[in-house]
Amino acid sequence: MIGRWLFGLALTAAVGAMATASQPLSGVSDAAITDGGLVRSLSDFGFFADANAQIPASGVIPYRLNTPLFSDGAEKLRFLYLPPGAQAAANGEGLLSLPVGAALIKTFAFRQDGERRLIETRVLLHRADGWVALPYQWDEAQQEARLVIAGARLTVATPAGETISYRVPNKNQCKECHGLGGAVIPIGPKARNLSGEWLASLVSAGKMDQMPQVAASLPLWEAREGEPAAAVARAYLDVNCAHCHRPGATASNSGLDLRWEQDDAHAIGIGKRPVAAGRGSGGHEFDIVPGRSDASILVHRMKSLEGGVAMPELGKSTVDEEGVAAVERWIGGM
């Protein structure tokens, strides 16, 4: 809890500093965000005052998610950019409504010999004709990240000590997770998965119109032991699975809907037979069998690393043991 308090303080301070800065917001290229086509280098956006140290430029606001998406254990640094004078709009507990010209920036890093090694930075740019997702891969010198439209693979060591072939997604793969109804949208910054302090700091800095109304926030992942098993697991599934497993998204045809707000037991997989799982079923009959995580397809696929079986399909080269444990605890207690 101390960590959370410190983190919230740091973010609040960052927003406050930004708001009181007397100089105009400089550094970030609004033209690159809104009109830059396929911007070749991350530095062209000017999101960072010190890219190597991941120190954001003025106007670029760091944030965290209560329950984050697992990406092979990568350390993630998240930032929001709002153009000068623009405001985010509260939208209930869901995605913040971000204006054209806004950008979301997420850097993925792993530790190597104690040093942080930047792997890739993904940006979501809100242009007049919609959101655009672009992936950038960091160079060996850790000074610049360049657009890798077709993605890349590279070898990294995870915090768990595994050596894996890490996948930088291609532009289309960005959309496989970020696609809804054929358009690209952000996934992460939903009010229910953001800290109240951070949201309040945005409002007080004039960067958001009002405080979003959130009935129940997603649990803090590192504090999950003290939270109800159902809330922890449903938060995990919402964040890690529901961008595809929901109506209108990539896995809609499965009929499985893992969103936090879905309260139909069958829709979230309890007693639900697979549709197009193929050998992903692992010989099991139902997505979730209450009390039997060992007989639940959902857990079987989370535990697998085999193509055609493993879930999620993208961005996974290792099993998220903590995530599996959280879901097993929930199913086991049903």
Place this chain on the structure above:
Amino acid sequence: MQNLNAACLSALIMGVFAQPAAAGVIEIAAGEGAQERLQEALIMAQPGDEIVLGAGRFELSDGLSLDVDSVTVRGAGMDASILDFTSQQGAGEGLLVTSDFVTLRDFALENPKGDGVKSKGADAIVYHRIRVTWTNGPAATNGAYGIYPVESTGILIDGSKVSGASDAGIYVGQSRAITVRNSIAEANVAGIEIENSRDALVEGNIATRNTGGILVFDLPNLPVMGGGNVILRNNLVVANDEPNFAPPGNIVAGVRRGTGILVMANDGVLVEGNILKDNPTAHVMVVAYTQQYDDTRYNPYARNVVVGPNSFGRGGDDPQLDGAAQLLAAFGGALPPVLWDGLAQGATGLTAVSGVAGWSLNLTAVGQGLAGAQPGPLTVPAPTFAFDDATVGAPAELEARLTR
């Protein structure tokens, strides 16, 4: 794109969508860096472009995807341009298409880890002379579907070939306006499967050495329901005798080895002009869905199924059914060609033209189980339910693309 709305659909059928002039041809050769070069071309393509795959073997480490409308991907032939996914590390399929008006032709995919080609929400798509092969033959470790269009309107699959799929070779799901034609499905669990789909024509195909040849059915609890209006015509459905190798849990894992054509929980299916031979359980099986479900939109009965004139050869002589020995003895060594469970919803039960022989389980309730069966000869009325060819199959605009 999501499914086109009704207005768009009628425009599509009338062919009023102007095809952009061929804006460009992008040639991609096999060899070093094929993954990045091909994927980049698929991303950077403009509507109207044609991506031409050279002859040779493209060694791929990840799934490919296309999200640009009106793009053609053309190889040098299904035995010449081969996308080899034997070393694939990620993604759920070999090639994912999520854009409309796409044409895929004259290339092959081998050993994808998951599905072969999946096209989702991809309207007006043509698969022409596409081959998907799991080269080690039937195995539960193979991917599920070879050619896999889903949630789409306007699908033409022609001259294609799939073998080794651990679920269905050619699987069309939650779609409408479909033609599957002149294709070969061999050594899959299900050869060709039409699921939760409407207005489909399955014609002139060969289904052989599968567990089941051609399957038409609806499943409950899917976003798209109400499958039917399907014509299965002039197919060669022979020697579907592969032991079922589907992983348990999947619906096709319940398909009996030796099923020629299976119709389950669907409304309006015409079976005519097919040649069925050497399917050891049943040439034609018409049944209700027997598992429990909780979906008020779902109808488990097979309704308005019509068996017209077909050529029935030897079959039903080694059925994978409880009590097979007694059944064979009762029917003189081979079961008659058509197997019905006897379950009808009102007047929509099975009908067949004069001379079609069959037998019925004479069940009286859905989900009753075979223990309640009282097998007897099939006696059903002559067909009165009418099918209209004009209402099935892919729009003409898709046909026109085959000649380009």
